[in-house]
Amino acid sequence: MPRTKKRSSRGGQNVAVQPFSDEDASIDGLSLCSSFSDALSVADEGGEVVEEAAQEDFQYKLKVYIDSTLDKSAKTRQGALDGLKAAMATRILYEFISDRRTTIADSIERCLKKGKGEEQHAAASLACLLCIQLGSGIESEEVFKTLKPVFKNILLDGSANIQARQACATSLGLCTLVAEDDILDVYATMECFESLFTRSYVREDGSRPSLNPQTTLLHTNALLSWALLLTICTSSQVKAITHKHLPKLPRLLENDNVHMRIAAGETIALLFELARDTDPEFEYEDWEPLCDKLNSLATDCNKHRAKTDKRKQRSVFRDVLKAVEEGEFQSETIRFSTERMTIDSWVRKRTYDAFREFVGSGMNYHLQANEFIRDVFELGPPMLVDSTTLKSMKVSRFERHLYNAAAFKARTKARSKFRDKRVDVGEF
Known part of the structure; x- marks a missing residue:
């Protein structure tokens, strides 16, 4: 961007x-x-x-x-x-x-x-x-x-x-x-992050580094910041980084920490997106083994892992798998005041997540009023909205209730028809 x-x-x-x-x-x-x-x-x-x-x-x-x-x-x-x-x-x-x-x-x-x-x-x-x-x-x-x-x-x-x-x-x-x-200073900072998160790589002989949870969190934060700066690298630098790190990043998918696994998965998806934007004919040599590993994480049923961790991991890695296999991204719409912004790429997602980590619940307000953040997400100058317009757009609780009830009924009917069709196919 x-x-x-x-x-x-x-x-x-x-x-x-x-x-x-x-x-x-x-x-x-x-x-x-x-x-x-x-x-x-x-x-x-x-x-x-x-x-x-x-x-x-x-x-x-x-x-x-x-x-x-x-x-x-x-x-x-x-x-x-x-x-x-x-x-x-x-x-x-x-x-x-x-x-x-x-x-x-x-x-x-x-x-x-x-x-x-x-x-x-x-x-x-x-x-x-x-x-x-x-x-x-x-x-x-x-x-x-x-x-x-x-x-x-x-x-x-x-x-x-x-x-x-x-x-x-x-x-x-x-x-x-x-x-x-200075973009050269950006690369130098990325190398500082690399010197940290690469210490969490599973070694080529299959042995894992012995790290405490706090050090793993440090490496996870370093990886996420490295991925954030990856979004503003030049095309030539993206090619060099992809060649150097894409073969090694999948080793982080075997980490015992769910946050590190998720950060690694999202970074891999981001690298594939940037590599394909740079070169539409981009191909990864170990594509099939990587997809198998991502698929296993998207369907993980290990009993020794917490249910909430497994649920979050499956959701993320289903999206990561789609990104690697098909180049797709599950878009999300962010609403603020009278405006809408679509998170439609891994680049936008990593950038949005980074800002939201610091701004927190004020993110929607900054999207509306902060000129710099609006510039980052290409939203244009702040819009002028008067109070009368805002009041007219506010939907009453009763109207929301009626809409939700109608949507629920329609969704239930559609699903019922779909289930009936599945039964017919099975019997045939």
């Missing part, structure tokens, strides 16, 4: 934005950013005063959080980091953050270097949210240049806190996607 490096010009979007979902939000309670205000009816004078006071109070709290990241108490610093994370995940704060990006980046760096475990994890996550807010441009590049060496030092330091290393593996990947301005 195209990503242009540009200086953001979103001064109109400020902290007055409130998070909401497309179905459950109360229209009267929404507080949209100033870039949407022209399309809304003008509030009465008293309402404007109340909203302005609330905005000032919120900004004051953010300033307190920023100052508290330097507090002597680890508990206070942790609370401040979590408060900033929650704000950035659910609001557009570009104007407020842009003026304070250096201060926030310095606080993140300090917490990463001097903090422990959970504090380092929170600081690494905040770094990603800061880059998401700033977008792909000069501001985020400056922040990332400060934090990248710290991320890599922690990631590759075997004596560092394992929780911090896990967080850095994930955050370094997304920050690189957003803010790295």
Whole structure:
């Protein structure tokens, strides 16, 4: 997907934005950013005063959080980091953050270097949210240049806190996607990830490395970040990576950890998709053994595995098998406000999953209002929607009930006919 490096010009979007979902939000309670205000009816004078006071109070709290990241108490610093994370995940704060990006980046760096475990994890996550807010441009590049060496030092330091290393593996990947301005540096970061997840490969003699669950999770995070950066590689680099890693990645499918198996399967599907986009005549030498392995995971019935793990694994590997055998992807539609976005490829899925890991429940809101994320998913500029239109589109609970009941009845009848046909075929 195209990503242009540009200086953001979103001064109109400020902290007055409130998070909401497309179905459950109360229209009267929404507080949209100033870039949407022209399309809304003008509030009465008293309402404007109340909203302005609330905005000032919120900004004051953010300033307190920023100052508290330097507090002597680890508990206070942790609370401040979590408060900033929650704000950035659910609001557009570009104007407020842009003026304070250096201060926030310095606080993140300090917490990463001097903090422990959970504090380092929170600081690494905040770094990603800061880059998401700033977008792909000069501001985020400056922040990332400060934090990248710290991320890599922690990631590759075997004596560092394992929780911090896990967080850095994930955050370094997304920050690189957003803010790295040199493709050669992207490749160098991918090599850092390779040096980790390749240690989980089953050896050629069939022996498995002895790794504890926390180290396996570190390797899983590294693999997922590597796959994320794979989505922005050039065609020539995709060919080189496919030749080097596709024969070896299936070894990860034998890992005892279900999350590693799933990450490996999705990465293999992504590699096949990119390889075929680069070369429509692409063929994999060990295609049949790979399909057999994927099919066994899609129908796994091992009793020693948890039911929830088996259920999730089967679902994922059915899709992976289709991708490898037929080049198909099970598309998914994401609804937000009046818009729809289709996840129609493994590239889009890996990118969407990466952003959603940090933004969480605020993802639909960012898809609607965050210019950078809209640019990544090619959604165009944010749409202007007035409150009257939103109200007219809101379906009542009773209407939803009638629709669901009718759909259920039609589905039951269709399935009954299908079952009758199967019986007739069997008897014949």
